[in-house]
Amino acid sequence: MSAVQFTHVSRHYGAVKAVDDVSITIAEGEFFSMLGPSGSGKTTCLRLIAGFEQPSSGSIRIHGSEATGLxxxxxxxxxxxxxxxxxxxxxxxxxxxxxxxxxxxxxxxxYQRAEEALAMVALDGFGQRKPAQLSGGQRQRVALARALVNRPRVLLLDEPLGALDLKLREQMQSELKKLQRQLGITFIFVTHDQSEALSMSDRVAVFNRGRIEQVDTPRNLYMQPATPFVAEFVGTSNVLRGEMALALTGQQRPFSIRPEHIRLADQQLPLAADEVQVRGVLQDVQYQGAATRFELRLDNGDSLTVSCANAFAAEQDSLPQPGQPLLARWSRQAMVSLHEPLAG
Amino acid sequence: MTPPSAPTPMRRIASMLYRRPNFYLLLLLTPPLLWFGIIYIGSLLSLLWQGFYTFDDFTMTVSTDLTLQNFVNLFQPANYDIILRTLGMAIAVTLFSALLAFPVAYYMARCCSERMKAVFYIGVMLPMWASYIVKVYAWTLLLSKDGVLYWFASLLHLDGVVDALLQLPGIGGKTLSTSNLGRFLVFTYIWLPFMILPIQAVLERLPPSVLQASADLGATPRQTLLHVILPLAVPGVAAGSIFTFSLTLGDYIVPQLVGPPGYFLGSMVYAQQGAIGNMPMAAAFTLVPIVLIAVYLSIVKRMGAFDAL
Structure with a gap:
C-alpha cells in the first residue's frame, strides 16, 4: 500500500494554479523529496497532505483512505x-x-516518551528550557522530536534545514537520513536545494509552475533528466536547441550535456568515433577549488559551460586566457535527449 | 566624489555630538524627563504629601500640621465601603470586557479580510471619538424607565426578565438607570475598546504556523484555543485589563449619572476637594487607586503575563 497518493490534484487561488493536476504515489518507508524553486507548488503539496489546505479538485489518499476534507x-x-x-x-x-x-x-x-524523543535528537537535559533559550539548530531538533514522539506513519518536513548554516545543515542531513532508516517512517521532504534532495532521497519529484516535471531516483534525475527545466535545475547543464541540436544529434529535440563531460583543447586532435566537437571562444574562467569552470561562446552565439577537475599545480600554469579560441568535445553517450513538458 | 570641504559650524557640532553619544543622549532626554518628572511625578507626589496635612472640620481650613489621620479615616466603614464598591465594579467590568472583547479581537485578528478589519477598527474606535460625557448622558436616557432599552425588552416580551434582574440584591434597583446593573453596562460600553485593541494586537502577532502545528499534532480547535491561543493572548488581556481596571477605579462621572446613590473613589475625591474643600482627605483617597493598581500589576506580573513581552 502506498503512504500517500495524489490523483489529479489541483489547488487554485483564483486564477493562480499553485498545484496543477499533480498525480504521485509515495511508497511506504520512502524518503521522498519535493524539489523546486520557490512558488513551484512543492510546499502547497505538503500542506495538502498535512490538511492545512484542501485541494480544489482531485483526491488525496493517505495509507489508502481518502483524506480530502479531513x-x-x-x-x-x-x-x-x-x-x-x-x-x-x-x-x-x-x-x-x-x-x-x-x-x-x-x-x-x-513525559517519559518526550524524554526519549529528546534523547533521540541528542537534546536530553534540555527539557526545562524555553524555546527562546535554544539555538536555531536546537529548535530544529525540538521540532523534529515533537513530531516524531507521536510515531506518525508519515513525517512531513518543510524546508527544515533552510535556516541553518552550511556545516550544521550537512550534519542534520545525515542525521535525518539515519533517523529515517532507523524508524522506517515515510519522510516527505520539501526543499529548494538540489544537492540536499539528491544526497538524502530515495526518490525526488521536481516541481515547476505547479506541475511535476519528473519523479525519479537522484541518480536518474541527474543522469537522465527528462526536460530542459530538470536538466538545468538539478546540477548544472548545457541545454542546446535548434540548429545546434540538429547538427550534433540529427534530431530537432533539445539535448543536455553536463559541464564535467566536456573536454577542451586548443588545437585539433583526432576525434574518437563516438565524439562530437564544437568551436568556441573562451569568455570567462572561474576558479572553484575542486574544479575550474570555463564559459565559452560558441560560433552560433550559444554559451557553453565546461568544468574541469583541478589536478596538479603544474597543469594550472598553462590555463587558457579569455579571448582564446578553443575546441570542445564530448562523447555522444553523454548527451541526453530532452522533451519539452506539455503546455499546461 | 566632491573633495572634502572645510567643516561648517553645523557639521562641527554634528561630529562633536557623534563623538560624545552620552552628551547627545542627555541633550535629547532632558526636556521630556523634566516634563515627566515635574508635571507628572512631581505634582502627584505633592498631592500625596498633602494627604498628611490636617483639615479642621470646625473652621473648614487646611493647616500644614502633619498627621496620619486622613489615611486612618480611609478604613472607616463608610469610606471602606466606597473602596470595596469601586473595586468590585472595576473587577466586574474588567472580567466582562475581557469576555466580550476576546471573540471580537479574535475575529479581527485572524478571521476577517483586510477590508473587514478596517471596518472593525473604525467600529471599535468611532465611539472613542465622541465626547465621553455625551455618551454617558445618552446612556442615562437609554436606560431610563421610558427609554429604548425598556421599549426593546417589551418588544421581545422580556419585561419580566428585566424586572427579575432588577430584583436581584447588589445588582438591581428601581430602574435600569438607577441600578448597579445599568452602571456596569455603561462602564463596560465605555471601556470595551481599550480591551479589544490590545487583545487584537497580541492575537495578530501569533504566527499562523504555531496554530497549524497545534492542529497538526492532533489538537482539536477547542484544545488549540485552551492550550495555545489563550495562554499566548494573556499579555493582551493583561494590558487591556490595566486600562479597564484603572479607568473604572478613577472614574467620577458615570457613578454620578448612572446607578444608585453612593460614592465611588473618583466621585468621593471630587466631592472632598470640590464641595467640602477637604484637600487632605481627597489626597488620601487618591492613594487608594494607586495602591490597588500596584497590587493588581504585581499579581498580573506574578501570573507571568509580561513574560512574553
Whole structure:
C-alpha cells in the first residue's frame, strides 16, 4: 500500500494554479523529496497532505483512505515546520509532549516518551528550557522530536534545514537520513536545494509552475533528466536547441550535456568515433577549488559551460586566457535527449 | 566624489555630538524627563504629601500640621465601603470586557479580510471619538424607565426578565438607570475598546504556523484555543485589563449619572476637594487607586503575563 497518493490534484487561488493536476504515489518507508524553486507548488503539496489546505479538485489518499476534507488533527501525519513553530510559552519538554497530551496520554507516560524523543535528537537535559533559550539548530531538533514522539506513519518536513548554516545543515542531513532508516517512517521532504534532495532521497519529484516535471531516483534525475527545466535545475547543464541540436544529434529535440563531460583543447586532435566537437571562444574562467569552470561562446552565439577537475599545480600554469579560441568535445553517450513538458 | 570641504559650524557640532553619544543622549532626554518628572511625578507626589496635612472640620481650613489621620479615616466603614464598591465594579467590568472583547479581537485578528478589519477598527474606535460625557448622558436616557432599552425588552416580551434582574440584591434597583446593573453596562460600553485593541494586537502577532502545528499534532480547535491561543493572548488581556481596571477605579462621572446613590473613589475625591474643600482627605483617597493598581500589576506580573513581552 502506498503512504500517500495524489490523483489529479489541483489547488487554485483564483486564477493562480499553485498545484496543477499533480498525480504521485509515495511508497511506504520512502524518503521522498519535493524539489523546486520557490512558488513551484512543492510546499502547497505538503500542506495538502498535512490538511492545512484542501485541494480544489482531485483526491488525496493517505495509507489508502481518502483524506480530502479531513482536518489536520484527524490525519496520521506530522509536520516539521520551516520556522519550527514551537510553542513559545511552553518548556521544551511540554512542547514535545504536546501531541501526546491532546490525545489524552497520561502524564507519566507522555513525559517519559518526550524524554526519549529528546534523547533521540541528542537534546536530553534540555527539557526545562524555553524555546527562546535554544539555538536555531536546537529548535530544529525540538521540532523534529515533537513530531516524531507521536510515531506518525508519515513525517512531513518543510524546508527544515533552510535556516541553518552550511556545516550544521550537512550534519542534520545525515542525521535525518539515519533517523529515517532507523524508524522506517515515510519522510516527505520539501526543499529548494538540489544537492540536499539528491544526497538524502530515495526518490525526488521536481516541481515547476505547479506541475511535476519528473519523479525519479537522484541518480536518474541527474543522469537522465527528462526536460530542459530538470536538466538545468538539478546540477548544472548545457541545454542546446535548434540548429545546434540538429547538427550534433540529427534530431530537432533539445539535448543536455553536463559541464564535467566536456573536454577542451586548443588545437585539433583526432576525434574518437563516438565524439562530437564544437568551436568556441573562451569568455570567462572561474576558479572553484575542486574544479575550474570555463564559459565559452560558441560560433552560433550559444554559451557553453565546461568544468574541469583541478589536478596538479603544474597543469594550472598553462590555463587558457579569455579571448582564446578553443575546441570542445564530448562523447555522444553523454548527451541526453530532452522533451519539452506539455503546455499546461 | 566632491573633495572634502572645510567643516561648517553645523557639521562641527554634528561630529562633536557623534563623538560624545552620552552628551547627545542627555541633550535629547532632558526636556521630556523634566516634563515627566515635574508635571507628572512631581505634582502627584505633592498631592500625596498633602494627604498628611490636617483639615479642621470646625473652621473648614487646611493647616500644614502633619498627621496620619486622613489615611486612618480611609478604613472607616463608610469610606471602606466606597473602596470595596469601586473595586468590585472595576473587577466586574474588567472580567466582562475581557469576555466580550476576546471573540471580537479574535475575529479581527485572524478571521476577517483586510477590508473587514478596517471596518472593525473604525467600529471599535468611532465611539472613542465622541465626547465621553455625551455618551454617558445618552446612556442615562437609554436606560431610563421610558427609554429604548425598556421599549426593546417589551418588544421581545422580556419585561419580566428585566424586572427579575432588577430584583436581584447588589445588582438591581428601581430602574435600569438607577441600578448597579445599568452602571456596569455603561462602564463596560465605555471601556470595551481599550480591551479589544490590545487583545487584537497580541492575537495578530501569533504566527499562523504555531496554530497549524497545534492542529497538526492532533489538537482539536477547542484544545488549540485552551492550550495555545489563550495562554499566548494573556499579555493582551493583561494590558487591556490595566486600562479597564484603572479607568473604572478613577472614574467620577458615570457613578454620578448612572446607578444608585453612593460614592465611588473618583466621585468621593471630587466631592472632598470640590464641595467640602477637604484637600487632605481627597489626597488620601487618591492613594487608594494607586495602591490597588500596584497590587493588581504585581499579581498580573506574578501570573507571568509580561513574560512574553
Amino acid at each position: 482536518p489536520p488533527y484527524q490525519r496520521d501525519v506530522n509536520t516539521v515546520f520551516q520556522d519550527y513553530a514551537l510553542f513559545p510559552h511552553m518548556q521544551v519538554l511540554d512542547n514535545v509532549a504536546y501531541g501526546l497530551k491532546v490525545k489524552g496520554v497520561g502524564k507519566t507516560e507522555r
